[in-house]
Amino acid sequence: MxxxxxxxxxxxxxxxxxxxxxxxxxxxxxxxxxxxxxxxxxxxxxxxxxxxxxxxxxxxxxxxxxxxxxxxxxxxxxxxxxxxxxxxxxxxxxEEADCQRYYQNHSNKFCSETLYEARHMLFAALPSDETARADAKTAAEAAIATLVDNPSQFASLALALSACPSKEQGGNLGQLTKGSTVPEFETVLFTLEEGQLSPVPVPTPFGYHVIQLDRVIEGKTLPFDxxxxxxxxxxxxxxxxxxxxxxxxxxxxxxxxxxxxxxxxxxxxxx
Known part of the structure; x- marks a missing residue:
């Protein structure tokens, strides 16, 4: 005080x-x-x-x-x-008219969030372990190289290689919204096109990720009611x-x- x-x-x-x-x-x-x-x-x-x-x-x-x-x-x-x-x-x-006017002038405040359906593989390594980080990056690069030629193998590779529990669902993370994952992950995810694979491994505090964006569901303006x-x-x-x-x-x-x-x-x- x-x-x-x-x-x-x-x-x-x-x-x-x-x-x-x-x-x-x-x-x-x-x-x-x-x-x-x-x-x-x-x-x-x-x-x-x-x-x-x-x-x-x-x-x-x-x-x-x-x-x-x-x-x-x-x-x-x-x-x-x-x-x-x-x-x-x-x-x-x-009044109803006041509410309508506010809604029309601030419609951007009343949008549902954009949803990102994505999958990933995690090659785990702590930031403090340089050797493990290097190995994780190399393994992630190899997985990307395989997927470039065989994109249909994502689920099987995730099951075999990923350190994330989502591997049991083929790496599927479900529907993500902004803020639901770490910034390093989102920065790359939001730049991908539907069906696109991250061209290089994505580093986060958890290790290196291979990310694929399956679908984007754009947010919509909620009805006035x-x-x-x-x-x-x-x-x-x-x-x-x-x-x-x-x-x-x-x-x-x-x-x-x-x-x-x-x-x-x-x-x-x-x-």
Missing amino acids: PPKPKSRPPIVVNGVEIAIDDVRSEAQNHPSDKPVQAFEQAARALVIRELLRQETLVKGIAAEAEALGDGLKETDEDAAIRVLLEQEVIVPTA MVRGRIAAWLEASSWSRAVSQYIGILVSKAEIDGIDLGAVDGSLVQ
């Missing part, structure tokens, strides 16, 4: 001081490469929380704490702030965040806050 700056004035919200120890504790919820930045984000979050807490007192709001799952439960203060925001921040339901709920939820969440920011901005404008400059208020700081 970052130490308290020696010259920093106390943070006070309408006469209520925010304890520096509380800021340090809150900073754990704002991970950052820069401790000072985490400290500032934590301070902002606690100032906003204090403003909301004070507003619940002004409005006389008391609420029953709700269960949060995993055995956790709201504090009474959390419950009161939740009810305050429910009362003061009204977010309209996303399949993603409408997701779009509506995102639009409403975005509207809620903006509305909360505006509401907090109003509270800030009416408050006397010393020791920190809140700047632009971010609704995401409400936890």
Whole structure:
């Protein structure tokens, strides 16, 4: 945790001081490469929380704490702030036209992943074993040479030579998506044409691979009806965040806050 700056004035919200120890504790919820930045984000979050807490007192709001799952439960203060925001921040339901417009303007976000049906042979060797790596590469090169002349032998060669359990299926890896294998493997796989064999052995941390791409199933744009709920939820969440920011901005404008400059208020700081 970052130490308290020696010259920093106390943070006070309408006469209520925010304890520096509380800021340090809150900073754990704002991970950052820069401790000072985490400290500032934590301070902002606690100032906003204090403003909301004070507003619940002004409005006389008391609420029953709700269960949060995993055995956790709201504090009474959390419950009161939740009810305050429910009362003061009204977010309209996303209209069909809004959802349609978002879908049309961001259709690339709603595509199924491209699938790559591939098979391989693994000639295993650890990166630290130079002799084994050299032998594995030589064996993989020999397998490629055989397959160039006899492509139908991939399954039988995989069964006989591959160190991967997929050899029992002729080296078949099923349908792969981006990120499902190591980068070195994918870099080559995604450059192959359907039916093409990797021209040279492919090195990875596991050894050397002989790769064959059997089929590519291109991703397709999902129908609107399949993603409408997701779009509506995102639009409403975005509207809620903006509305909360505006509401907090109003509270800030009416408050006397010393020791920190809140700047632009971010609704995401409400936890």
